[in-house]
Amino acid sequence: MPPDAARRSDRSRRAILVAAMELVEALGYSxxxxxxxxxxxxxxxxxxYRWWPSKGPLLFxxxxxxxxxxxxVLPSGDLATDLKRELxxxxxxxxxxxxxxxxxxxxxxxxxxxxTLLLMPRRVELEERLLxxxxxxxxxxxxxxxxxxxxxxxxVYQRWLLRTAPLTGDFVDAVVDLVLRALRG
Amino acid sequence: MPPDAARRSDRSRRAILVAAMELVEALGYSxxxxxxxxxxxxxxxxxxYRWWPSKGPLLFxxxxxxxxxxxxVLPSGDLATDLKRELxxxxxxxxxxxxxxxxxxxxxxxxxxxxTLLLMPRRVELEERLLxxxxxxxxxxxxxxxxxxxxxxxxVYQRWLLRTAPLTGDFVDAVVDLVLRALRG
Amino acid sequence: MPPDAARRSDRSRRAILVAAMELVEALGYSxxxxxxxxxxxxxxxxxxYRWWPSKGPLLFxxxxxxxxxxxxVLPSGDLATDLKRELxxxxxxxxxxxxxxxxxxxxxxxxxxxxTLLLMPRRVELEERLLxxxxxxxxxxxxxxxxxxxxxxxxVYQRWLLRTAPLTGDFVDAVVDLVLRALRG
Amino acid sequence: MPPDAARRSDRSRRAILVAAMELVEALGYSxxxxxxxxxxxxxxxxxxYRWWPSKGPLLFxxxxxxxxxxxxVLPSGDLATDLKRELxxxxxxxxxxxxxxxxxxxxxxxxxxxxTLLLMPRRVELEERLLxxxxxxxxxxxxxxxxxxxxxxxxVYQRWLLRTAPLTGDFVDAVVDLVLRALRG
DNA sequence: CAATAAGCGAGACGGTACGTCCAGTCTTGGC
DNA sequence: GCCAAGACTGGACGTACCGTCTCGCTTATTG
Numbered sequence: 001m002p003p004d005a006a007r008r009s010d011r012s013r014r015a016i017l018v019a020a021m022e023l024v025e026a027l028g029y030s031x032x033x034x035x036x037x038x039x040x041x042x043x044x045x046x047x048x049y050r051w052w053p054s055k056g057p058l059l060f061x062x063x064x065x066x067x068x069x070x071x072x073v074l075p076s077g078d079l080a081t082d083l084k085r086e087l088x089x090x091x092x093x094x095x096x097x098x099x100x101x102x103x104x105x106x107x108x109x110x111x112x113x114x115x116t117l118l119l120m121p122r123r124v125e126l127e128e129r130l131l132x133x134x135x136x137x138x139x140x141x142x143x144x145x146x147x148x149x150x151x152x153x154x155x156v157y158q159r160w161l162l163r164t165a166p167l168t169g170d171f172v173d174a175v176v177d178l179v180l181r182a183l184r185g
Numbered sequence: 186m187p188p189d190a191a192r193r194s195d196r197s198r199r200a201i202l203v204a205a206m207e208l209v210e211a212l213g214y215s216x217x218x219x220x221x222x223x224x225x226x227x228x229x230x231x232x233x234y235r236w237w238p239s240k241g242p243l244l245f246x247x248x249x250x251x252x253x254x255x256x257x258v259l260p261s262g263d264l265a266t267d268l269k270r271e272l273x274x275x276x277x278x279x280x281x282x283x284x285x286x287x288x289x290x291x292x293x294x295x296x297x298x299x300x301t302l303l304l305m306p307r308r309v310e311l312e313e314r315l316l317x318x319x320x321x322x323x324x325x326x327x328x329x330x331x332x333x334x335x336x337x338x339x340x341v342y343q344r345w346l347l348r349t350a351p352l353t354g355d356f357v358d359a360v361v362d363l364v365l366r367a368l369r370g
Numbered sequence: 371m372p373p374d375a376a377r378r379s380d381r382s383r384r385a386i387l388v389a390a391m392e393l394v395e396a397l398g399y400s401x402x403x404x405x406x407x408x409x410x411x412x413x414x415x416x417x418x419y420r421w422w423p424s425k426g427p428l429l430f431x432x433x434x435x436x437x438x439x440x441x442x443v444l445p446s447g448d449l450a451t452d453l454k455r456e457l458x459x460x461x462x463x464x465x466x467x468x469x470x471x472x473x474x475x476x477x478x479x480x481x482x483x484x485x486t487l488l489l490m491p492r493r494v495e496l497e498e499r500l501l502x503x504x505x506x507x508x509x510x511x512x513x514x515x516x517x518x519x520x521x522x523x524x525x526v527y528q529r530w531l532l533r534t535a536p537l538t539g540d541f542v543d544a545v546v547d548l549v550l551r552a553l554r555g
Numbered sequence: 556m557p558p559d560a561a562r563r564s565d566r567s568r569r570a571i572l573v574a575a576m577e578l579v580e581a582l583g584y585s586x587x588x589x590x591x592x593x594x595x596x597x598x599x600x601x602x603x604y605r606w607w608p609s610k611g612p613l614l615f616x617x618x619x620x621x622x623x624x625x626x627x628v629l630p631s632g633d634l635a636t637d638l639k640r641e642l643x644x645x646x647x648x649x650x651x652x653x654x655x656x657x658x659x660x661x662x663x664x665x666x667x668x669x670x671t672l673l674l675m676p677r678r679v680e681l682e683e684r685l686l687x688x689x690x691x692x693x694x695x696x697x698x699x700x701x702x703x704x705x706x707x708x709x710x711v712y713q714r715w716l717l718r719t720a721p722l723t724g725d726f727v728d729a730v731v732d733l734v735l736r737a738l739r740g
Numbered sequence: 741c742a743a744t745a746a747g748c749g750a751g752a753c754g755g756t757a758c759g760t761c762c763a764g765t766c767t768t769g770g771c
Numbered sequence: 772g773c774c775a776a777g778a779c780t781g782g783a784c785g786t787a788c789c790g791t792c793t794c795g796c797t798t799a800t801t802g
Contacts, residue, residue, distance in 0.1 A: 035789080070306075117248065118253075125258065180268070223781095456681055461722055591762095
């Protein structure tokens, strides 16, 4: 029998979400235990297992309920301004203490070293090629080569990581074409 | 006393790295146990703990030694071609079975849902603004708005996640300016 | 928090005691592992550690519950007969398979050699002195000198080993006086 | 190949025995580890394993070499005096610090409780019977009933424990007959 | 307005893996 | 070729949590 949501104790539900949030802040994702959440929330373990199958969904709900919410950005009329405001809101959310402390560790439990190890060689090659292009005049000299490399790799890596859409050759070509249009003299 | 690296058994070291690689492929990061690695490598657990403090560094070494290595990209003379080839090598590495199966889970243990949850609102707002700009003629109509949104968010998210450099307002502005140059008619 | 005895599973408790008893019979005290007891009892290790601090107390309880129980000896009226029956019950208990196999090793884990080493010199000296006394007529010739030596050393050694009471010079004197009364012609 | 005793390092041998003795005094038998002996003796573990199969024999040798040695007892001419002196030497040896601290734990690793548990019922019954006999005049009133019970049980228990000789009914009878001779009025 | 069924706190249970310790073997370099 | 040193395989230790399973105890419909 599935549990009867009507009879659910809201007091317990909130205590659990708050406890989970606090503990994941303090300990990180991997050291967070259901047992500790139950103890801190003053709740039986079963009450957690009754409503959530595991840590992941529990924290998902905790973030939905207690996570950072950036303000809506009202259009100013100027495209550049709007996009900059939009991204700055995103940056602000990412930087919010509760988020930064918790979420990077949560999202990125394993050593960043590993990703660095995997990404850096590509990045270095890209930067070298862009510098050469700058010297030959194909790329404007006022472009920050490092940021440009990130402009190329960022979307690829993000799409791979988050599976927002399939990672195809066409996507790669589109990214390069767009970025190059920005970089050309 | 620190262990004496000179006396280290290379046979055991390699067996451990291979076993770790195979098991993380088969089970994913979180279900990988040191005990299983030791058993499969035919090695005492202590021999693992003697040389690595935990799962993370062990897998790091396994990837360094056994991970994917993309080919060097030889310059063709054409910038767009070179950058596309470069990114395709990156994509190929990311797609390599050993890597894809293992590394996403490894890098991204926690539910992708969470990140999606955090990123999607920004993304939706960005796409709406870009569509509006397209209608008003500020952005060319042949631009894929979805890819363009990724071009904006990808670098920001990647820089936050990997801490490749500080995530400043200036960086955001530079990204927007560069991307807009590409998108404008 | 101490465990809650009211909730204790009697099924598990008994299974553990039986398993402990069987294994100590088969393997002896030192080769008995908590892990093996848990496995044989079909019980988690924690369930043993929750209720017993270590092997010793666990086996103590196992013996209390499952150990040998000699019959009560009903008085026959004749003192010698009664004492002999009493001691024979003790001997029977000591000889019971479950007991003899297990308990000597359990009580006397260390090499008997050691005790022999320590006791034999005294014993030899005692026997020599008693033989001399027999030759000089101080001790009856029908006395088994070896048994007599044991009569002297047994109580001393037992009192030392079991700490049944302080091991004083007075005790020694009392023992010698009593035994001599028996040995004299 | 058996080790070549001629080449044996006496310095190492003695250092090992001394270290073993010191450690068993400090820690007791069960907490004594070969590793600790080797470390304290400044000796490789292999040097211990080369010459002794295990803890037991090692400690046996340590006691042979470093254990207590009571003085020889010179006959005084009086039997009672001689036997008392003899037993007092035994008691002195048993009481020697090195011995008492170490050896009881060593000989009697397991909980004394257990033996008490097994022996006490017999002992109580014996004492009761002896008291009754005292009341009925079969046993002299100046006899310490507790010591008398020990006189009966001590030899039996010791013979069982040390297997100095088979534990037969005849032996029991002989003990009872001897002791009764001492106890009768 | 009981009664009765659900959620609840608590916590014991069978398990899995942890990270440590030591046994006993093997290897290396020095004497 | 013994020795000190110490890395090795193996296996038990005692602990921490997992997810499941009762226990009594609220608590809130529902017959």
